[in-house]
Amino acid sequence: MPGDQSDSSVVYEAANRELKTRKDYFAQVDKPVIGIEWGKGIDVGAEIRPGQLLAEIVWDDASKTPIEAPSKCTGRIEWKNGQIEYEWLHTESQVLLRLAVRKKAERRKRTDSNFSIQ
Amino acid sequence: MNNMRWVCRFLVISVVLLSGCSWFSTRPSLPKGYSIPLNEPPSKYLSRRVILVADNQLHNLYNEPVTLFRTGVADKIVQSAIRPVQLDFYGQDFLKWLLENTRGEPVVHLGDACDFSCTGEFERFSEIMQRAKGGWVMAPGNHDGFFYGNEHQDIEKGDWPVACRNAGEPMTKDRLVRLYLGALVLQKGPEYQELARNLGLEHLAHANLKEATAAILSRNLSQGNWRYNVGGRPFLRSLSWKIDEGAPWRSFVVQEVDLSLDASTSVKAILLDTAQYEEKPILVPLSRNAGVTGEILGDQLEIMKSWIESDQNRERVWVLIGHHPFDDLTSGSQRAVDDLRKRTGALVYVSAHTHAGQFIVHNGDQEKDKWLELNIGSILDWSLEFRTLQIERGKEDGRLVLRSPRYTMHERLHKFMQLPINDEIWEAKPGDKDYYLGHENLKDLDAHKTEIRLKDALLATFHRLIRFNPTKAGDQDTPWPSCCRNDEAVLAEIDRVVNHELLYKKIEFLLELDRFERGRRVGDEDMHQKYRLSQAIWASKYDSVHTRKPLEDNWFIIFPLKNEKKE
Numbered sequence: 066m067p068g069d070q071s072d073s074s075v076v077y078e079a080a081n082r083e084l085k086t087r088k089d090y091f092a093q094v095d096k097p098v099i100g101i102e103w104g105k106g107i108d109v110g111a112e113i114r115p116g117q118l119l120a121e122i123v124w125d126d127a128s129k130t131p132i133e134a135p136s137k138c139t140g141r142i143e144w145k146n147g148q149i150e151y152e153w154l155h156t157e158s159q160v161l162l163r164l165a166v167r168k169k170a171e172r173r174k175r176t177d178s179n180f181s182i183q
Numbered sequence: 184m185n186n187m188r189w190v191c192r193f194l195v196i197s198v199v200l201l202s203g204c205s206w207f208s209t210r211p212s213l214p215k216g217y218s219i220p221l222n223e224p225p226s227k228y229l230s231r232r233v234i235l236v237a238d239n240q241l242h243n244l245y246n247e248p249v250t251l252f253r254t255g256v257a258d259k260i261v262q263s264a265i266r267p268v269q270l271d272f273y274g275q276d277f278l279k280w281l282l283e284n285t286r287g288e289p290v291v292h293l294g295d296a297c298d299f300s301c302t303g304e305f306e307r308f309s310e311i312m313q314r315a316k317g318g319w320v321m322a323p324g325n326h327d328g329f330f331y332g333n334e335h336q337d338i339e340k341g342d343w344p345v346a347c348r349n350a351g352e353p354m355t356k357d358r359l360v361r362l363y364l365g366a367l368v369l370q371k372g373p374e375y376q377e378l379a380r381n382l383g384l385e386h387l388a389h390a391n392l393k394e395a396t397a398a399i400l401s402r403n404l405s406q407g408n409w410r411y412n413v414g415g416r417p418f419l420r421s422l423s424w425k426i427d428e429g430a431p432w433r434s435f436v437v438q439e440v441d442l443s444l445d446a447s448t449s450v451k452a453i454l455l456d457t458a459q460y461e462e463k464p465i466l467v468p469l470s471r472n473a474g475v476t477g478e479i480l481g482d483q484l485e486i487m488k489s490w491i492e493s494d495q496n497r498e499r500v501w502v503l504i505g506h507h508p509f510d511d512l513t514s515g516s517q518r519a520v521d522d523l524r525k526r527t528g529a530l531v532y533v534s535a536h537t538h539a540g541q542f543i544v545h546n547g548d549q550e551k552d553k554w555l556e557l558n559i560g561s562i563l564d565w566s567l568e569f570r571t572l573q574i575e576r577g578k579e580d581g582r583l584v585l586r587s588p589r590y591t592m593h594e595r596l597h598k599f600m601q602l603p604i605n606d607e608i609w610e611a612k613p614g615d616k617d618y619y620l621g622h623e624n625l626k627d628l629d630a631h632k633t634e635i636r637l638k639d640a641l642l643a644t645f646h647r648l649i650r651f652n653p654t655k656a657g658d659q660d661t662p663w664p665s666c667c668r669n670d671e672a673v674l675a676e677i678d679r680v681v682n683h684e685l686l687y688k689k690i691e692f693l694l695e696l697d698r699f700e701r702g703r704r705v706g707d708e709d710m711h712q713k714y715r716l717s718q719a720i721w722a723s724k725y726d727s728v729h730t731r732k733p734l735e736d737n738w739f740i741i742f743p744l745k746n747e748k749k750e
């Protein structure tokens with residue numbers, strides 16, 4: 066579930082609009098992370114929304130774990146980390162990407178559309 | 184007069200041209216086809232990640248005087264002839280920390296595990312490397328089998344046995360190969376256990392290093408080829424060795440490691456032994472000095488070629504790894520490595536030895552044939568470097584990508600442990616008996632005097648260590664020195680032994696202190712680790728510039744009070 070972040074590899078911090086890795090998650094998995102393969106089109110300028118598949122964690126045994134956008138993680142990617150230190154994901158949380166500040170009009174439009182969905 | 188002016192002009196121009204030939208020879212650049220992006224391109228991962236570490240130079244601190252090499256004069260000529268005793272004593276904690284704090288990536292050590300080349304040095308090194316959860320392999324360096332990294336000397340008399348006093352025996356190259364095989368079979372992975380079975384050493388699976396060493400030294404293992412074909416995903420795939428007791432310098436160990444992430448692409452590395460010599464290495468002439476020149480002989484090359492030819496994978500990537508930089512190899516060995524590089528299409532040659540890591544571009548036969556060498560710096564000497572290495576394939580254009588971030592211990596330790604800390608009282612300052620650069624004032628050729636000074640500095644180092652890291656009270660297992668049963672008594676005994684004139688008395692007590700430190704428990708284990716690492720950082724840092732001063736990465740400097748300044 067996008068809303069539940071307790072056992073997730075990432076957390077979204079709405080205050081600074083950053084999607085970050087959770088070091089506790091990586092510390093409990095007893096194998097190295099080889100890398101993070103981003104999904105097609107997940108790059109600066111792309112719009113993302115909660116539940117969307119953003120990337121896959123590739124582990125040392127070649128298995129993969131999906132990274133989905135957590136709840137509230139919605140908007141346009143302003144910056145994406147191009148130098149993730151995979152070596153140290155178990156010792157420090159790292160920022161994967163940052164979303165752009167949403168303009169007032171955009172926010173209102175989204176809120177309206179949310180209402181219309183409900 | 185006019186002629187004189189022309190002659191002078193001619194001489195000046197000639198001198199400028201001759202001395203400045205390098206002005207006109209440009210360094211090779213990577214051709215257009217290479218990109219050097221700062222950000223990771225969209226990639227598919229082809230290989231596992233390995234940790235690359237080199238030149239930890241584990242040094243026997245309890246040696247007796249070594250003529251020529253260990254004197255103040257020698258240290259003036261060769262910077263690493265004498266390191267601060269604190270760096271030799273605490274510096275291996277860097278390697279320990281790295282192995283304990285990474286996630287279990289396999290480790291490739293690029294050689295110079297030892298310093299004098301003593302069996303005891305290698306045993307201590309193997310003990311540290313057992314922390315590598317994902318397994319480890321090593322390409323031998325010139326300090327692993329040759330006295331002080333330079334030459335093969337008499338092992339019965341002379342400097343080598345004296346240097347190795349209290350650290351086993353001189354480790355000649357043939358012994359290094361034996362001990363290395365012993366260290367491999369003690370590892371936990373299935374390939375290492377299969378190797379142990381192959382060598383008839385499976386009974387060593389639960390042995391300690393001493394037992395393994397004794398068993399391996401007594402076996403007839405003159406030559407061997409081994410390959411892991413059982414299945415699964417081994418790190419160490421193939422191993423070949425020769426142990427030549429008659430001409431130890433011709434002994435070698437060569438290895439093939441499998442870095443493939445999955446079956447789609449074969450990614451392999453060959454660990455060359457660049458410290459294999461046709462002629463016995465000697466100090467002079469320099470061309471035959473193992474510290475200056477690396478060599479690979481034909482028997483080793485044939486094995487590597489057979490491995491390369493037997494690889495039937497359609498999609499394959501090779502990496503070559505050896506201790507000596509390409510430019511330091513004999514011309515024949517350069518041709519051989521070049522041939523291997525072309526046969527495999529090797530992406531990169533990874534080397535060490537320089538202690539100052541860098542990328543090097545080499546000219547090939549043609550413009551498009553330029554190739555890259557990645558040189559790994561030392562984890563002991565500043566800037567305490569290590570790297571990781573993995574291979575990727577770009578999703579956009581299918582080009583191969585080398586990912587090899589460089590990390591430094593001091594930056595990692597600052598980031599994760601806020602080290603060094605407690606500067607005001609932990610750090611040894613100029614004028615203190617254990618000041619890190621005390622050895623810089625040694626100017627004579629007297630090896631005995633030199634060792635007295637170094638042993639006194641080491642005693643003072645223990646004094647500070649025990650003062651700030653008291654032994655845990657009431658621990659019945661503490662291996663106290665024979666003199667004492669509490670820290671106060673140990674400190675008093677250190678003060679007494681510092682004033683003793685006899686070197687052997689100092690060494691005897693230092694050995695007891697070493698056993699004490701290795702076996703005791705302290706009140707605050709976390710502080711103890713931080714203290715030891717802080718000492719190693721200061722020693723390495725100041726040794727790199729031969730003075731106590733801030734380096735480029737220092738943000739803050741606190742100035743003395745005015746009245747303090749006058750003192």
